[in-house]
Amino acid sequence: MQIVITLEEKIGLDSKISNIFGRCNFFMFINPDTKKFTIEENPAKDTPGGAGIQAAQFIADNSPAAVITGHLGPKAHTVLFSAGIPVYQFQGKSLEETLNDYNHRNLKNLFEADVKDHTGLK
Amino acid sequence: MVITIASGKGGTGKTTIAINLAATLVDSEKIECHHSVWLLDCDVEEPNAALFLKPAFHIKKNVERPLPVIDPEKCSACGRCIEVCEYHAIAIVGKKPIFFKELCHACGSCTLNCPENAIDEKPEVIGILKSGKRGLLHFSEGLLKIGFSSPVPVIRELKKWVISSVEPHDIILLDASPGTTCPVVESLRDADFALLVTEPTPFGLHDLSLITSLVQEEFKLPCGVVINKSGTNDSIIENFCQDKGIPILMRLPLSRQIAEIYSKGNLLINKLPELKDLLSGLFIQIQNVKRG
Numbered sequence: 001m002q003i004v005i006t007l008e009e010k011i012g013l014d015s016k017i018s019n020i021f022g023r024c025n026f027f028m029f030i031n032p033d034t035k036k037f038t039i040e041e042n043p044a045k046d047t048p049g050g051a052g053i054q055a056a057q058f059i060a061d062n063s064p065a066a067v068i069t070g071h072l073g074p075k076a077h078t079v080l081f082s083a084g085i086p087v088y089q090f091q092g093k094s095l096e097e098t099l100n101d102y103n104h105r106n107l108k109n110l111f112e113a114d115v116k117d118h119t120g121l122k
Numbered sequence: 123m124v125i126t127i128a129s130g131k132g133g134t135g136k137t138t139i140a141i142n143l144a145a146t147l148v149d150s151e152k153i154e155c156h157h158s159v160w161l162l163d164c165d166v167e168e169p170n171a172a173l174f175l176k177p178a179f180h181i182k183k184n185v186e187r188p189l190p191v192i193d194p195e196k197c198s199a200c201g202r203c204i205e206v207c208e209y210h211a212i213a214i215v216g217k218k219p220i221f222f223k224e225l226c227h228a229c230g231s232c233t234l235n236c237p238e239n240a241i242d243e244k245p246e247v248i249g250i251l252k253s254g255k256r257g258l259l260h261f262s263e264g265l266l267k268i269g270f271s272s273p274v275p276v277i278r279e280l281k282k283w284v285i286s287s288v289e290p291h292d293i294i295l296l297d298a299s300p301g302t303t304c305p306v307v308e309s310l311r312d313a314d315f316a317l318l319v320t321e322p323t324p325f326g327l328h329d330l331s332l333i334t335s336l337v338q339e340e341f342k343l344p345c346g347v348v349i350n351k352s353g354t355n356d357s358i359i360e361n362f363c364q365d366k367g368i369p370i371l372m373r374l375p376l377s378r379q380i381a382e383i384y385s386k387g388n389l390l391i392n393k394l395p396e397l398k399d400l401l402s403g404l405f406i407q408i409q410n411v412k413r414g
Contacts, residue, residue, distance in 0.1 A: 049209055050210025050222070050225045051210070053225070057210075057213045078222075079215055082213075084216065
């Protein structure tokens with residue numbers, strides 16, 4: 001089962017994880033066990049408004065088992081929550097370490113939005 | 123004739139000029155003014171001209187927008203509404219639509235495009251318009267409801283409401299909001315002349331150049347500049363205006379007395395009647411520039 005990780009850059013398993021959800025540059029769709037992945041550009045990256053919703057819709061359409069990101073705003077949270085996709089918070093570590101933490105259930109579950117609207121624009 | 127008073131930068135004196143010009147025009151004998159004078163406060167997020175004019179309001183009217191309502195029974199989760207919504211106000215997850223009201227611009231695209239006819243529209247009040255008089259001056263303002271973020275429909279309705287009832291030769295002054303974003307664009311639409319109020323500071327100049335681009339390049343409107351708080355560094359504005367071919371139509375000096383009168387909510391022309399000549403002159407200049 002795949003999970004989604006928000007990325008700042010696109011250099012495979014060495015990519016830096018993005019703290020921003022709706023306006024991150026890329027999404028990595030990865031199987032946390034086999035580490036097989038694909039990277040897709042975030043279609044909401046440069047949208048004038050509603051980036052969180054559009055990004056969450058894109059992810060929800062792919063029905064991953066979980067999302068790992070830094071921070072999540074209220075509208076993106078509503079969409080992912082309604083889609084039943086849990087969101088885990090990245091703790092500043094590398095992608096491989098974060099995957100390891102995910103596999104050992106050491107990541108914090110974001111049960112609610114932890115930042116306000118438009119935080120990713122700042 | 124519709125004259126929009128704009129500035130780019132906030133606090134340069136749009137309202138000062140608008141209210142005093144309006145009050146001068148209604149009782150000026152120098153101007154062949156057999157026409158009515160209207161002042162519209164288009165700064166609907168924070169209208170303040172009424173604080174100075176203290177008009178008697180006698181008509182009120184709600185501004186509504188058509189808010190989409192999705193019938194979950196009829197919705198087939200096809201996603202057509204998501205494709206057409208420019209503002210990403212709708213998401214569909216687990217075959218159920220989620221509507222984010224605060225992102226909706228009430229454009230009607232989702233309703234129009236829904237193949238299942240699952241989207242209906244119900245009116246939602248987003249603001250209020252008020253109209254009244256102060257002596258011979260007609261005054262109207264719009265007020266966006268607290269919690270709403272789109273002032274443009276309120277400004278549009280305010281203009282439509284008033285402009286439909288005026289005579290062709292009436293003088294309509296629109297006091298715009300600061301900035302150069304959508305509400306200012308809406309306040310400039312249908313204008314015959316843009317009066318740009320600025321101050322001789324780097325900020326004043328910077329934002330004057332932004333509003334000038336909007337007025338000259340996008341709207342191709344005749345315009346003129348008023349330098350408020352004049353007398354300190356006017357040359358930066360003069361050089362810009364010369365470069366852009368914009369006439370400087372009036373200067374209001376930087377004066378403690380003017381600031382005090384304003385801060386008490388009074389009209390300048392009541393305490394400094396000599397300003398009436400300056401403001402009548404401003405109007406004549408506007409007519410001259412407009413005639414070319």
